[in-house]
Amino acid sequence: MPERVKQPLVVPTAPNQVWSIDFMQDRLVDGRKFRLLNIIDDYNRESLAIEIDTSLPSLRVIRVLERLAAERGYPANIRCDNGPEFISHLLEEWCSHEHRRINLQFIQPGKPMQNAYIERKNGSIRRELLNAYLFNSLAEVRIIAEEWRLDYNTERPHKSLGYLSPLQYAQVKKEQLALSTPASETLIKFEAPVVDKAVESKKEIKLENSNSNWH
Numbered sequence: 001m002p003e004r005v006k007q008p009l010v011v012p013t014a015p016n017q018v019w020s021i022d023f024m025q026d027r028l029v030d031g032r033k034f035r036l037l038n039i040i041d042d043y044n045r046e047s048l049a050i051e052i053d054t055s056l057p058s059l060r061v062i063r064v065l066e067r068l069a070a071e072r073g074y075p076a077n078i079r080c081d082n083g084p085e086f087i088s089h090l091l092e093e094w095c096s097h098e099h100r101r102i103n104l105q106f107i108q109p110g111k112p113m114q115n116a117y118i119e120r121k122n123g124s125i126r127r128e129l130l131n132a133y134l135f136n137s138l139a140e141v142r143i144i145a146e147e148w149r150l151d152y153n154t155e156r157p158h159k160s161l162g163y164l165s166p167l168q169y170a171q172v173k174k175e176q177l178a179l180s181t182p183a184s185e186t187l188i189k190f191e192a193p194v195v196d197k198a199v200e201s202k203k204e205i206k207l208e209n210s211n212s213n214w215h
Contacts, residue, residue, distance in 0.1 A: 012043040019075040020118035046166040058088035
């Protein structure tokens with residue numbers, strides 16, 4: 001594995017600058033294990049997806065990323081740990097394709113706080129979802145996880161976002177940007193009048209006739 005260079009955890013200034021992705025794991029009541037793939041936009045901490053299944057290989061990760069990109073565009077960067085699904089050549093090739101040019105930012109092994117935004121979200125999911133319910137099936141997990149995700153995005157205030165929810169924060173920033181952008185100058189086009197040559201020639205003939213009557 002190539003050496004991972006520590007990269008600072010910066011606050012993005014716009015959506016789709018950095019997405020963070022990570023895995024979690026839990027069990028159903030019957031003991032079967034299942035995994036969760038969490039994806040957030042670091043800009044406003046919006047939960048973009050919580051994908052759930054017994055297995056989530058690299059191709060499944062790519063499928064989820066493609067689905068999100070179709071809805072909101074590709075991110076400039078993806079921050080992740082060194083899990084086998086993330087260091088796979090499949091994900092690297094997908095990100096480096098000329099139509100995407102996504103930079104994969106790997107955190108250093110054993111340094112989860114280098115991916116702090118999604119680690120905080122993982123903690124919320126663990127406390128409020130996985131530890132709060134007993135799940136009998138994957139269908140139950142998916143339904144309740146999606147309800148939790150929507151509430152998290154629309155209703156949950158975040159201290160780091162000025163006590164706004166992720167979607168409220170994004171809307172406020174969008175409105176502030178619109179107000180700070182100077183209005184474009186309106187260009188007024190003056191069109192030359194259309195001249196009917198036949199009418200003009202008739203006017204000239206009448207004018208000549210009227211002049212001859214004066215003599």
